[in-house]
Amino acid sequence: MAVRLAEACGYLQAHEAEAVFGRAEEVYARRVTVPNLFEVVVPDSIWVTERAVWFGGVRLRSRTTVVRLAGDALWVHSPGAPTDEVCAGLDALGEVRWIVVPNRFHHLGAPATAARYPKAVVVGRKSAEERNPHVSVSLQTDDAAYVEATPELASIDLKGVPFLDETMFFHAATGSLIAADLLISACARDHWTWRFAARIWGRYEKAGTPPDVRWSTRASAAAAESIARLRALPLQRILVAHTDPITEQPAQTLADAWDFAVPSGLAQSSAAI
Numbered sequence: 001m002a003v004r005l006a007e008a009c010g011y012l013q014a015h016e017a018e019a020v021f022g023r024a025e026e027v028y029a030r031r032v033t034v035p036n037l038f039e040v041v042v043p044d045s046i047w048v049t050e051r052a053v054w055f056g057g058v059r060l061r062s063r064t065t066v067v068r069l070a071g072d073a074l075w076v077h078s079p080g081a082p083t084d085e086v087c088a089g090l091d092a093l094g095e096v097r098w099i100v101v102p103n104r105f106h107h108l109g110a111p112a113t114a115a116r117y118p119k120a121v122v123v124g125r126k127s128a129e130e131r132n133p134h135v136s137v138s139l140q141t142d143d144a145a146y147v148e149a150t151p152e153l154a155s156i157d158l159k160g161v162p163f164l165d166e167t168m169f170f171h172a173a174t175g176s177l178i179a180a181d182l183l184i185s186a187c188a189r190d191h192w193t194w195r196f197a198a199r200i201w202g203r204y205e206k207a208g209t210p211p212d213v214r215w216s217t218r219a220s221a222a223a224a225e226s227i228a229r230l231r232a233l234p235l236q237r238i239l240v241a242h243t244d245p246i247t248e249q250p251a252q253t254l255a256d257a258w259d260f261a262v263p264s265g266l267a268q269s270s271a272a273i
């Protein structure tokens with residue numbers, strides 16, 4: 001038991017944990033990835049699909065968000081492996097035009113998805129290329145070709161957090177903020193390793209910043225400005241990569257989670273926005 005507790009706290013690498021947990025985890029992976037492959041978030045507009053991933057010794061759900069834009073163009077945020085099942089689901093929804101690499105970490109499925117959909121454009125953070133030589137980001141989110149082609153989505157950089165180097169996206173028609181690692185929490189649907197770790201870190205059924213983001217981020221005016229801009233949006237929901245949609249008081253949840261990043265001298269002015 002003590003060994004498993006150590007694994008849950010991240011003391012083993014992912015491949016070691018995979019070897020330890022074995023068949024039971026394969027069964028879990030099938031359970032979370034096969035049924036109900038695409039879940040409707042907003043009818044006719046936004047869907048998510050999720051798969052299981054190991055990260056830091058815990059097993060997370062990692063979610064891909066799909067937005068249908070004008071002309072049945074699909075915008076695919078943080079794709080996983082383009083399995084036949086996933087691609088059949090995507091093809092039923094529209095034509096994959098955009099493959100989004102939102103930060104330094106969410107790039108693993110992008111190269112294979114780009115190979116499967118050669119007409120699609122990979123857009124996002126160039127910093128991902130430094131971590132994955134197979135990733136080729138063709139456009140950044142402020143390039144005119146991208147901005148003009150996707151008026152439904154506004155890009156917002158999370159400044160002051162170089163550990164993530166993340167761009168978020170606001171879909172105004174549905175009030176949806178789409179992000180990867182902006183917030184995280186665990187719930188009963190999650191694997192026991194993440195439920196256990198989340199209870200230790202205060203993230204069980206309570207959204208906060210990912211622990212590694214918290215540890216590597218300092219308060220700054222840049223971060224405060226970004227958070228203030230995000231919380232001022234008419235948010236109906238926040239969609240993140242490892243947690244179910246955040247729909248209850250999303251702006252306040254965001255502000256509370258990122259309060260540590262607001263310098264004390266700016267706290268009062270940020271709260272007034």
Ligand SMILES: [Fe+2]
Nearest residue numbers: 105180181241
């Ligand atoms: Fe993540």
